[in-house]
Amino acid sequence: MTGSTPETLLDDALLARFRERAARYDRENAFFHDDLAELREAGYLRALVPVELGGLGWSLSDAVRAQMRLAGAAPATALGINMHLVWTGVASVLRARGDDALEFLLREAAEGELFAFGISEAGNDLMLFGSRTTAEPQPDGSYRYSGRKIFTSLSPAWTRLGTTGLDTTSPDGPKIVYGFIDREDPDVRVLDDWDTLGMRASQSRTTVLDGAVAASDRIVRRLDPGPNPDPLVFAIFACFELLLGAVYTGIGARALDLAVAAARRRSSMKTGLTLAQEPDVRRRIAEAALLQDGIELQLVALARDVDERVDHGTRWFAKLSGMKVRATETARQVVDQCVRVGGGSTYFAGDELGRLQRDVLAGVFHPSSDDAAKQTIATAWLGPIES
CATH class of the missing domain: 2.40.110.10 (Butyryl-CoA Dehydrogenase, subunit A, domain 2)
Incomplete structure (x- = not known):
């Protein structure tokens, strides 16, 4: 399926099946075997493998867009498959810079191995x-x-x-x-x-x-232990932080869609109008949309910088860790606003918005943490702490 895009490979029908299964997987605490089989069949595990090695030849920015899309249907599926995409992304980033240490990984991924x-x-x-x-x-x-x-x-x-x-x-x-x-x-x-x-x-x-x-x-x-400028460390950091941010940003996008639908569906006994006409609800939706639009653009832009080998010098790690923290914290803020619009039904087991609120919380536990990112950013701008 060379020539495919995130939108054509992860088409609406495929995502609808994933979304339907997601509630069952969550309820049963079950692995996403059926989703994985369909992703494998579609060629998604080969997305970041170069075409000449049997893959789809996607860029990192393509993968970021795709993971946002997949996470909007099945967050846990997206998070799980993220780890395979991180490794194939690392191998592709290194290869593009003349380092073939992980070419075996790309070849094995093309053959169906799962990393x-x-x-x-x-x-x-x-x-x-x-x-x-x-x-x-x-x-x-x-x-x-x-x-x-x-x-x-x-x-x-x-x-x-x-x-x-x-x-x-x-x-x-x-x-x-x-x-x-x-x-x-x-x-x-x-x-x-x-x-x-x-x-x-x-x-x-x-x-x-x-x-x-x-x-x-x-x-x-x-x-050597400790901070290291080796290209492998950069590649892991870049792919992990950006693809992780994409998953949580996709959760925010889905939550916003659900909140908009709820606002149009629910009505007020006080005014007789749908909640979409209520000023407070409109403000919440606007605030969530403002946050969501900005973070999507930032993620894709920074991933494109990796693809195009833009030189951010010593600030690369600050930009990447900051991007992860902004993405996960923004997703939490967006989902929180959306749950408030969705109302008390989101508190019931089985409600999709309620599940998104549980899923989005996991973002705080992934590296880089808020504290670690701020230390990295401070060092990039102020230099190391003097001993």
């Missing part, structure tokens, strides 16, 4: 810059990883896990080691521990690595 993101750890606020997981070098150049990774989306279905660990035993250590592990590894255990307030269908379970092996040709970087 998950296994980096988050409980209590690790260093994220990419540190790890509680150990990475033990082996004589053949492979590494054995031991640790617990949390929020591993796609847990029931992933076939490849991109992960990190800390090598403290090599002479040049410590090093943060990036590698990819196969699902079939007997030293990988996925716990059935996902029972959350929202984003339930993502099934982002805990993954336990008990010496799981990443082969030598699947070790893609060994980096």
Whole structure:
């Protein structure tokens, strides 16, 4: 399906089926198996793979637009598939800059492999810059990883896990080691521990690595701990923050549509008019729309900057972390206004706006956090704190 666009691949009929299933997945705390099958069939898992490698050749800005669209129908499905898109996006960003370290990933994604993101750890606020997981070098150049990774989306279905660990035993250590592990590894255990307030269908379970092996040709970087200008770090940061922001922005867009429909449908006994004629309701809708329009434009524009290799210099990380925080916080504000327009029915289990309010809350738990983003932004503008 080369030549497809987010609008043609994720057509209205497909999204309608996803939206219908989303309520059931949420109610049953079930993984989005049927959605995944349809996305795979449509070629969505190959969207960011270059055409010459068997993919659709989308840009990162195309993927951002697509994820906004998908999240408007099925937020947890969009969040789950986001992690596969992050890795294929990282590989494409690196390839466009002359780095083919992850070309194997693009080829395997074209063949149907599903990649998950296994980096988050409980209590690790260093994220990419540190790890509680150990990475033990082996004589053949492979590494054995031991640790617990949390929020591993796609847990029931992933076939490849991109992960990190800390090598403290090599002479040049410590090093943060990036590698990819196969699902079939007997030293990988996925716990059935996902029972959350929202984003339930993502099934982002805990993954336990008990010496799981990443082969030598699947070790893609060994980096010093701490902030690092390596292109891999930039690519992960850019794809993760922008695609994540797209998911929550898509939730805001859907909430606004639902609020508009509710305002036109509901009426006031006091005035006899629909709520769409009430000044307070009109103000809420206007405020939500004002926020929503701005954030959509910002997301696509910054993703296009990545595609076009615009040089933001030392402010790239400030822009990316700030974009994620603005996107998730804006989505929360938009959904809050929309729930108020929707009224008390949104408080009942099964109401779509009520589910969006639960799903959108998850945005505060993804990196970068509000505090971390502000520290990054302050450093970009003021320089580091003097010791």
